[in-house]
Amino acid sequence: MTSSKVPVLAARIERFPIAGSFTISRGAKTEAVTVVAEVSQNGLIGRGECVPYPRYGETPEATLAAIQAMQAALAGGLTRQALQAAMPPGAARNALDCALIDLEARASGLRAWNLLDRPVPGERTTAYTISLGTPGAMAAATARAAHRPLLKIKLGGDGDPERIAAVRKAASESELIVDANEAWTEANLEANLAACAAVGVTLVEQPLPAGKDDALARIKRPLAVCADESVHDRNSLAPLRARYDAVNIKLDKTGGLTEALAMADAAQALGFEIMIGCMVATSLSMAPAMLVTPQARFVDLDGPLLLARDRDHGLRYDESLVYPPDASLWG
Numbered sequence: 001m002t003s004s005k006v007p008v009l010a011a012r013i014e015r016f017p018i019a020g021s022f023t024i025s026r027g028a029k030t031e032a033v034t035v036v037a038e039v040s041q042n043g044l045i046g047r048g049e050c051v052p053y054p055r056y057g058e059t060p061e062a063t064l065a066a067i068q069a070m071q072a073a074l075a076g077g078l079t080r081q082a083l084q085a086a087m088p089p090g091a092a093r094n095a096l097d098c099a100l101i102d103l104e105a106r107a108s109g110l111r112a113w114n115l116l117d118r119p120v121p122g123e124r125t126t127a128y129t130i131s132l133g134t135p136g137a138m139a140a141a142t143a144r145a146a147h148r149p150l151l152k153i154k155l156g157g158d159g160d161p162e163r164i165a166a167v168r169k170a171a172s173e174s175e176l177i178v179d180a181n182e183a184w185t186e187a188n189l190e191a192n193l194a195a196c197a198a199v200g201v202t203l204v205e206q207p208l209p210a211g212k213d214d215a216l217a218r219i220k221r222p223l224a225v226c227a228d229e230s231v232h233d234r235n236s237l238a239p240l241r242a243r244y245d246a247v248n249i250k251l252d253k254t255g256g257l258t259e260a261l262a263m264a265d266a267a268q269a270l271g272f273e274i275m276i277g278c279m280v281a282t283s284l285s286m287a288p289a290m291l292v293t294p295q296a297r298f299v300d301l302d303g304p305l306l307l308a309r310d311r312d313h314g315l316r317y318d319e320s321l322v323y324p325p326d327a328s329l330w331g
């Protein structure tokens with residue numbers, strides 16, 4: 001371990017196999033591809049993890065390079081506050097921001113929530129995601145998860161009324177939220193929303209493509225609609241108020257926990273419900289997101305539940321209950 005007084009940065013790509021596979025409207029995944037940043041100083045190491053998303057033009061290699069390019073600035077004294085202007089929002093800044101918070105917490109002897117003056121997170125019920133498939137395959141996967149209180153159902157366009165009806169038959173007690181990942185159109189929007197409302201779905205995430213979602217402001221929404229791909233950080237919130245009832249905050253979009261917490265405050269002030277979400281990732285990505293859970297109506301932090309193996313000192317999951325991180329993991 002280095003004992004340098006000057007912060008030293010290391011970063012690498014790490015891959016974690018998914019148990020089986022995971023499918024959404026954009027395709028199937030068999031592994032979580034993460035990029036980890038480590039900042040070492042005075043014998044302490046702060047870590048942060050991110051997941052680059054090709055949907056936003058990110059790749060693991062470019063994200064790794066963007067993190068590594070900050071080495072000289074960090075060695076020259078770049079603070080976490082200055083980082084917010086020095087890098088654009090996105091995965092690379094997320095890994096660095098979370099690594100710096102972890103390092104600050106370790107150096108101060110405080111837990112991250114005390115360091116940042118936020119409420120102490122408690123255990124929360126996370127959504128559990130059901131992959132996109134045929135109505136029969138989704139009903140079978142839902143039946144295996146029917147004991148879970150909150151299920152997030154991936155939808156994909158054609159045939160979604162049949163999918164959601166089959167899922168509801170397989171889990172009569174669970175609260176259902178759905179995520180179309182931009183797969184609906186103005187032509188099928190109202191019929192699909194009605195099919196979801198008919199079986200008691202609580203919330204629909206990102207039905208229309210980002211930038212082509214203005215129809216949401218013109219219809220009477222029969223259930224809550226949540227922005228995901230349409231919303232990134234505080235700057236994108238206000239124009240969405242007429243279209244959406246809720247926003248999915250992900251640290252890989254905001255560019256870290258610092259902006260995620262500011263965004264949560266701004267979203268609440270505008271009257272949005274909050275979902276704290278994640279990509280397919282390890283507990284090192286979920287741990288900082290736990291600080292947003294006290295403000296969240298929906299917690300969607302099931303990434304590690306879909307992996308064949310998590311990191312050492314991973315978050316404790318007791319079925320769908322997720323607990324705050326131990327300091328041995330983060331913060």
Ligand SMILES: CC(C)C[C@H](N)C(=O)N[C@H](CCOc1cc(O)cc2c1C(=O)N[C@@H]2C)C(=O)O
Nearest residue numbers: 026052053054129277278279280300302303306
């Ligand atoms: C483990 C769950 C999938 C996490 C969460 N419940 C969830 O639904 N998140 C999705 C994000 C989907 O993640 C994707 C989609 C994709 O097309 C490609 C990838 C990923 C990902 O995590 N890694 C690769 C890049 C959501 O809310 O939309």
Ligand SMILES: [Mg+2]
Nearest residue numbers: 179205206228
């Ligand atoms: Mg989503």
